[in-house]
Amino acid sequence: MNAGARRGKSVGLITRIISNEPINGTIKVPQAGSILHRYMICSALSGQDPEFICTNDSKDIRVTRNCLGVLGLGETSISDENFVYRLECGESDTTYKFMLPIAGAFGKTCIYALRGNLVFTSMDQFYRVLRTHGIKRDEIRPDLVKVTGQLTAGTYIFPGVSDGQALSGLLMALPLLKEKSAVMVEKKPQSEMYVDMTISMMRRAGISIEVLKDQNGLARVYRIPGGQRYDMKEVPAIEGDWELAAYWLTGAAVSNGTVTCTDLNTASLQGDRRILRILELFGAKTEEKKHERADAWEEGEPVFWSDITVKGGNLKGTNIDASDIPDLLAHVVLLASAAEGVSIIKNPVSIGMDADRVRALTSVMTELGAQITEVPDGLLIDGSGGKQLFGGRVGTHHDYRLAMMGTLAAGMCRKGVILEQADAVERTYPQFFEELERLKQNR
Template identity: 30%
Template sequence: MRILIKPRPLFGSVTPPPSKSMAHRTLICAALADGSSVISNLHFSDDVKATLKSLKCIGASWRRIDSKIIEVTGTAGRGADGTQLFECGESGSTLRFFIPIALALYGHGRFTGMGRLMKRPQGPYLDLFMEKGINFSYAKETLEVSGKLTPGEYLMRGDVSSQFFSGLLFALPLLSGDSALAASTRLESLPYVDMTRGAQMKAGVEIEGGNGSYAIRGGQSYAPFSASVEADWSQAAFWMMANVLGCGIRIRGMDDASMQGDRAHGLAIAETLADKELKNVEIDISDCPDLLPPAAAAAAVRGEGMVTSFRNAARLRMKESDRLSTVTSVINALGGCAVEERDGITICGLDSLNGGVEISCCGDHRIAMMAAVAATRCNKRIVLDGAECVKKSYPSFWTEYKRLGGYVEELEDE
């Protein structure tokens, strides 16, 4: 889908969609339970649909109660034998969460995905499982794992993705004996692991420890529960950064006590970028990598001569696109001044961006939304090619953008 965006400030109220990160975790806990759980305020983004499809591979089922409420009936892994193909779409969370679950329940599993998913690194699992006698094999676009997950000690790198830790935390309580899981490096994106533990607590599963070192009691069972998925702070960040650029958006429906790490980090980054007294800013993005695209849009138009450096962001090269490269190229194409570095980006701010160009979204939802935020401070209209990619996490984004006063026109394909 190609869309034309005319530069306009945005005004009004918006409620961001439910957190897909929390939705993944809540749905998996419900599927691992023995009985029915009710999940409300669920948004059917493409990533969430991938997890819903994968629930059936572990013997669970679900039905809609209304447009945002579903009932998940879990069987504690019964009713499946692990031979079904886990179709993970483009969802890294779905793939990395279900790999150890399949090994714990069945001793094997087959997985496939779309886009760049099957090329994204699985190194921490590969290294760890090799020690445990678990085999990985790739055939075309399919990953197959075989070997029973066993209780014991698990030491794993923490600087690739916290998703590997969450996947093991889901699976290890299902084993007959106790286990220990620890990070051999600093565990980045730690709040996402805390979100996993929070979802498990609702299902009656307890994980002891913290800060990258966990003790997991074996023989635990997930219990049915009811939960509402809270709004997504990583999506709210796009509207927060639009406000830094002069828009007037009231963000509603957010949980100020949320465990989402992007809440505190997003608010702090927005405050920093809005401070005109801070000419040179360095931001550590290691615990909040999803915030780089919206923050980069705000940094690009902070003002003439205001420099923002984003550090510890190398993991962003392994997302739906190489985000260090795509963020840099989009900012520069719009007329900004961004320099890609090995593990970050430095952006020299301007008063406005030229615009007047057509940009590829590179199949990356956060790049599309970043460009839309930046467009509010362009001098000329822009065209985005592949704008439908927002369906991965925020299907209603363009509807909300127009409702806030943005001009969006869908163009015919050339």
């Protein structure tokens, strides 16, 4: 079965023609979705409505906000087991994996309604872990999952490589239980920086959690006292989204453009800030200008964010291990396709990027003219060396990553790109095409 069939029907009908002009200019990306999810949940568990000016109106953020409203989180009473909550998760695996243990901590029976690619996301490891602690799953049909039971305290064990989002959801839920718990992980969690982000937000809300590390400095055990109460006292300064900024910075690098993304935190716990190092490995010119946020303070100290500029041209092939950067794999493939020489991408398949998505991604670039070969445990890409690819039609399978990658690939294609299911970007970046047109008009 091919990747498109594996992912089910594409619900988007919008097709866009993307021209091949380079992108130039300055852009302020929306607030980091990864931080917003965690802040909204910790605020709701504090019995508060999140108080902040939100510049991220993505579908993923909206479904998390709606699920919190449906559950009425912050109410400490255990709900009537006969009442069933319907949680519309859309295509957001973050929402699904966060809500699942948290609703279980309140003993709430829920039906999770899933859409698009989320229907095919594997949750088997997480459900096996939860099943040993009181949670039961009943799949009504692939896109509707009924979950019952009361999450119980105790020792949780994640065998093998754990899913960072699932681990984050569990960590946020366990302080709500009466007794203490511990979570043990056998190997480094996938996207561990985002687990650290979760813990940071929990501590900001007054939650105590102890992290025990091994001799190599890797987290192995998380200890969480029970009977805790969330208390989010202040609104954090919510920095720009590195995942979204990464598309513009990469787009500038492959199209010989110059783009500046503002209000980014180079010390961020967002794992996708590593795009800056990746761009440098490929030889892209980068520049950082720090500035103080006059309206933002953290524990009495001023907040410094950065404006990041990338200038395109003269990219060189390199070798990248993609095992811990699933959300940046599309960027790496794009950069490698434009670079001079051969690049080897090791471990492209991971918990956060399954084999079907990797095949869909490489198929898109191959159809545009990129030279990509599958090798054991990796991809070998013979870059164009600055020469334009032919271009053509891109089927996104309603994956926002493929949609944005295909769009920005147009800048390195002679004929541009015809993008199918272009509305896939609304899941994470509704303003994407509006910003694209503005950046393409700057010469």
